[in-house]
Amino acid sequence: MKVLVADDERIIRQAILHVIDWQALGVTQVLEARNGREALREFERHRPEILITDIRMPMLDGLELVQAARELDSRIQVIYITGFSDVSYLRAAVRNAAVDYILKPVDPEELLAALRTCVGRVQEQSRSQDHLREMERYARLSAPLLRRQLLGRVLSGAYPSRESILESAAMVGLSLDLQAPYQAAVFSFRRAGEVPLPDMPGDILCAGIVNIAEELLGEPPRGEQAFPGGICHLGDLDFACLLPGDEPEENLRLLGRIRDQVRRYLRLDAFGVAGPVTEGFSGIQESFELAYGGLQRQFRFSPGAVVSYEACGPHKEQAGCAVGEERLEKLCACVYGGDLQGAACQWEGIWEEGAAALSSVRETRSLCVLVCGHVLLNQGRRVVAPEENALFAGFLTRLESARYSRDFREQVESFFQELAGMLSSRRVPRRRQIVEEVQRYILEHIEESLTIRDISAQVFLAPTYLCTLFKEETGGTINGYLTRQRMLHAARLLAAGEHRVYELARRLGYSDVKYFSSLFKRELGQTPSRYAGGLLEEGADEKE
Secondary structure, three states, rough: EEEEOOOOOHHHHHHHHOOOHHHHHOEEEEEEOOOHHHHHHHHHHHHEEEEEOOOOOOOHHHHHHHHHHHOOOOOOOEEEEEOOOOHHHHHHHHHOOOOOEEEEEOOOHHHHHHHHHHHHHHHHHHHHHHHHHHHHHHHHHHHHHHHHHHHHHHHHHHOOOHHHHHHHHHOOOOOOOOOOOEEEEEEEEEEEEOOOOOOOOOHHHHHHHHHHHHHOOOOOOOOOOOOOOEEEEOOEEEEEEEEEOOOOOHHHHHHHHHHHHHHHHOEEEEEEEEEEEOHHHHHHHHHHHHHHHHHHHHHOOOOEEEEHHHHHHOOOOOOOOOOHHHHHHHHHHHHOOOOHHHHHHHHHHHHHHHHHOOOHHHHHHHHHHHHHHHHHHHOOOOOOHHHHHHHHHHHHHHOOOOHHHHHHHHHHHHHHHHHHHHHHHOOHHHHHHHHHHHHHHHHHHHHHHHHHHHHHHHOOOOOHHHHHHHHHHOOHHHHHHHHHHHHHHHHHHHHHHOHHHHHHHOOOOOHHHHHHHHHHHHHHHHHHHHHHHHHHHHHHHHHH
16 A cells, blocks of 8 residues: 655654554555656556645645546545645535644644545445456447436437437437426435445445336336336436326335435435326426425425425525624623534524525535634634634535535534534643643754744744744744743853853854853843853852
């Protein structure tokens, strides 16, 4: 197993390379790259299974790198690291299906946990790769697959002419009648609460759904040309069915049986919408579009519903959903005060006000992200910690699978609970720990020639980022702290009476004695000579 680390900061790369026990993870080779373009070349040459990449890099940023790498190998496992904590990059990372999103400074334990997840997925891919390849080979050769693909073109209207589609249908044994009535339907499946095989690949689930549906749809008796119905894959876990339109009520019952069987054997919840019956081949696309439009409003129903497109209501332009500033202020106060019951009450009010204006799952998801992002930032009054960013990233990932009202509300309430718990249990912030490490290192090496780069290398941070962090935490600069501690150290040596001023200056790395004296006076209010003289006078007074 191979890992590629891409970051334009050498310090960050070296830190990652040295803090992880790669051998214990089963990693045989760790590659590194200084920018996105070099990383892509390394990826093409070595094809690593795991990619750890900074988001912002010269020549090719991390998101572009992942996109290019996935075009070469879609199975690549990705961990993003960055010093930027804005929500837009979080969303981009989630859309790119990252295993984790880690903010600098990189926490070794957090990185190790993400790597273990990647290694587990790679190992699972390796175990099932041969089996999946065999299944794909048979699927490509099978006529049923060709029929499904053709059915998708019929539903979407993606064919040059009726004659061409009918000719292609006849070649794969799909009988279509230009004058017969048809009815389109759409299913959206999702994982239910108790999934016995949580790591079952999506293509296996899709194959299972198709097999169950085709078995219930049945085949026409030998020698007959009647169209029994068919199913095709739309993407993710969404499917479309084309049914004969002679008995629409029977079609609804058939869709219900498909839902029940998929729930029984694959533990998937479903939502189905049946479009209108259309007379003739030319209306199939319209029936499909109306059914698919109803699918976008599944959040108004409970899991397992199979309804007519009319029950979903026609699509209307909405005025938009506005969330009151006062209610958001109260919600933030409840979460940060640990009042989870009050937070749930405020969220319930926001949901009730906003749900009526929402017209799709996407808009519902956006409302949840808006409210939770607002609470995370406490209306823009705080800087988000890395662990809080990780919490929000996990929330966004879980939210992607939400489809129904119950799911959205529970995910948001769970986020409030986890954030409140994190805020109440937090100990010394990681930023403060870094500052203390820097201060301790300076005191331990006070007589050495230290630079910002030397100091930043000890905490595995970029110099610019470390200077900013130190300034925000202490109100002063690293150089200022270093100078102050050197002058205090010089004062202690003068008090011991073992050095002259010029010897002391050289010992502390100052070749210019006048400059050393000016720094000493600026920090302690008097020159080294006067300071030493004052000590001698005090000693004489004590002897007298």
